[in-house]
Amino acid sequence: MTRLILVLGDQLSDDLPALRAADPAADLVVMAEVMEEGTYVPHHPQKIALILAAMRKFARRLQERGFRVAYSRLDDPDTGPSIGAELLRRAAETGAREAVATRPGDWRLIEALEAMPLPVRFLPDDRFLCPADEFARWTEGRKQLRMEWFYREMRRRTGLLMEGDEPAGGKWNFDTENRKPAAPDLLRPRPLRFEPDAEVRAVLDLVEARFPRHFGRLRPFHWATDRAEALRALDHFIRESLPRFGDEQDAMLADDPFLSHALLSSSMNLGLLGPMEVCRRAETEWREGRAPLNAVEGFIRQILGWREYVRGIWTLSGPDYIRSNGLGHSAALPPLYWGKPTRMACLSAAVAQTRDLAYAHHIQRLMVTGNFALLAGVDPAEVHEWYLSVYIDALEWVEAPNTIGMSQFADHGLLGSKPYVSSGAYIDRMSDYCRGCAYAVKDRTGPRACPFNLLYWHFLNRHRARFERNPRMVQMYRTWDRMEETHRARVLTEAEAFLGRLHAGEPV
Numbered sequence: 001m002t003r004l005i006l007v008l009g010d011q012l013s014d015d016l017p018a019l020r021a022a023d024p025a026a027d028l029v030v031m032a033e034v035m036e037e038g039t040y041v042p043h044h045p046q047k048i049a050l051i052l053a054a055m056r057k058f059a060r061r062l063q064e065r066g067f068r069v070a071y072s073r074l075d076d077p078d079t080g081p082s083i084g085a086e087l088l089r090r091a092a093e094t095g096a097r098e099a100v101a102t103r104p105g106d107w108r109l110i111e112a113l114e115a116m117p118l119p120v121r122f123l124p125d126d127r128f129l130c131p132a133d134e135f136a137r138w139t140e141g142r143k144q145l146r147m148e149w150f151y152r153e154m155r156r157r158t159g160l161l162m163e164g165d166e167p168a169g170g171k172w173n174f175d176t177e178n179r180k181p182a183a184p185d186l187l188r189p190r191p192l193r194f195e196p197d198a199e200v201r202a203v204l205d206l207v208e209a210r211f212p213r214h215f216g217r218l219r220p221f222h223w224a225t226d227r228a229e230a231l232r233a234l235d236h237f238i239r240e241s242l243p244r245f246g247d248e249q250d251a252m253l254a255d256d257p258f259l260s261h262a263l264l265s266s267s268m269n270l271g272l273l274g275p276m277e278v279c280r281r282a283e284t285e286w287r288e289g290r291a292p293l294n295a296v297e298g299f300i301r302q303i304l305g306w307r308e309y310v311r312g313i314w315t316l317s318g319p320d321y322i323r324s325n326g327l328g329h330s331a332a333l334p335p336l337y338w339g340k341p342t343r344m345a346c347l348s349a350a351v352a353q354t355r356d357l358a359y360a361h362h363i364q365r366l367m368v369t370g371n372f373a374l375l376a377g378v379d380p381a382e383v384h385e386w387y388l389s390v391y392i393d394a395l396e397w398v399e400a401p402n403t404i405g406m407s408q409f410a411d412h413g414l415l416g417s418k419p420y421v422s423s424g425a426y427i428d429r430m431s432d433y434c435r436g437c438a439y440a441v442k443d444r445t446g447p448r449a450c451p452f453n454l455l456y457w458h459f460l461n462r463h464r465a466r467f468e469r470n471p472r473m474v475q476m477y478r479t480w481d482r483m484e485e486t487h488r489a490r491v492l493t494e495a496e497a498f499l500g501r502l503h504a505g506e507p508v
């Protein structure tokens, strides 16, 4: 009896559990380009194009491997509106009475498939380095979950960057070396980018026609769309940029959106690259003396630590996680996030490159757009929807914990121990944005005061009851309390006035 083997747009791995479970002679692989997946949030056009192009190439690869593939194109009038509708159509065509799927990375889709009249059997997604049940076991009996402890466990378990029982170089974490600003450098290696072939160009035309109103520029499009390209991009990053990755990890430059970042998240999240092969490649560079330990440890920690940790948090927290609102924030997301002009140079640059490239690196996401939304009291559900829409690598399992947990501190401190908030001084130290800004980063009040300076204290003041006893925040409250009463009152009044203008939709 034929079974349907579902392969989703972010499940493009040769060793996918559902494919391992398939009998190529009897079963039918189902892949479907559907409007619902393209529109559950207004995905960036480059992201839709990447996923559709990568799906088409992967389907061909499966056929070459001997699988029978029923592939539904978005522009085929017979294609149904959703993954569920497509499974039912293929079941009716073949008489299949069961579907097998690798567990999706989005609770919305898990719930939709569970509610189908056709039984869908889920297999655990073992493309992650920490299985869901092991993560659950790791959390048992812990009062607090912290990435650092999880990461050390993962280092021990995998042996990555270990020398016997000890961490390589005698320290688990070299983050303090990875907080330097960067200067423009014309000789800095660029990430490897790909020219669209005919197949990708056809997808670009399709996306242009079907998603005309989604925020973001579709062209130029340069992402890796198959495993061969992803491997070339990995190789290039490892040789050219990894040595500088640590030093430049937290830096931001107005004219250099990529610095020494890998641009590998979309390839990993679609399944074109496995996390362990990426980590092993990086480790080898250190062992063979071609990249320093602060770079290699910092890079491996993002994947072995953060990526696995957020996966665990997402799995454990269930479908309601995206509705968490621990700080009770309720403001609408300001229109500047969708490209309305702002005089704030840092936000303007981060949003512009997001629109043009579907990419911003971690510190831009965390300390510019995320920081501002948190300080401005934006409803975390709206912030979540924005991040899920605009980035090339955004899928719920990884985006939601980063946004709801790490960035907006909306999950009641489950993922992290303190909110990532800062005044303009941090952005000024780590970037060159402020020198081109209409606001003055040194002004703490007055007509040109940097809005981050005002809102930072407003945030701390309005959430005093929640944070003043947090050991990592005591010092900030001391600083605030030592300021002149009249200065404090002025900061709060000016912050209120700024928030009033911002939330009224006036230009800021």
Ligand SMILES: Cc1cc2nc3c(=O)[nH]c(=O)nc-3n(C[C@H](O)[C@H](O)[C@H](O)COP(=O)(O)OP(=O)(O)OC[C@H]3O[C@@H](n4cnc5c(N)ncnc54)[C@H](O)[C@@H]3O)c2cc1C
Binding pocket: 260, 261, 262, 263, 264, 265, 266, 268, 269, 299, 302, 303, 306, 307, 308, 310, 360, 361, 362, 363, 365, 366, 370, 387, 388, 391, 393, 394, 395, 398, 399, 400, 402, 403, 406, 407
């Ligand atoms: C608010 C917010 C939302 C985010 N949303 C996403 C998202 O939707 N998808 C996504 O993949 N990452 C997300 N991140 C994490 C991080 O910003 C991106 O993984 C990174 O910028 C991708 O670019 P890169 O490949 O050049 O990464 P690099 O800086 O070169 O890092 C190397 C790799 O480490 C992994 N990594 C780094 N940081 C994280 C992290 N915090 N969580 C998980 N993996 C990490 C990625 O796989 C990345 O490719 C988010 C971060 C924040 C603060």
Ligand SMILES: Cc1nc2c(=O)[nH]c(=O)nc-2n(C[C@H](O)[C@H](O)[C@H](O)CO)c1C
Binding pocket: 007, 008, 009, 010, 011, 032, 033, 034, 035, 037, 038, 039, 043, 047, 048, 051, 052, 083, 104, 105, 106, 109, 395, 396, 397
């Ligand atoms: C834009 C998009 N389009 C499709 C699609 O047409 N078909 C498909 O199978 N998957 C798509 N995806 C990826 C899914 O949304 C993703 O598999 C789920 O959100 C689970 O992570 C996305 C993101």
Ligand code: SF4
Binding pocket: 343, 344, 345, 346, 347, 423, 424, 425, 427, 428, 433, 434, 435, 437, 438, 439, 440, 441, 450, 451, 452
């Ligand atoms: S002065 Fe403030 S708003 Fe302007 S770029 Fe610097 S941090 Fe951003």
Ligand SMILES: [Mg+2]
Binding pocket: 175, 178, 249, 250
């Ligand atoms: Mg760091």
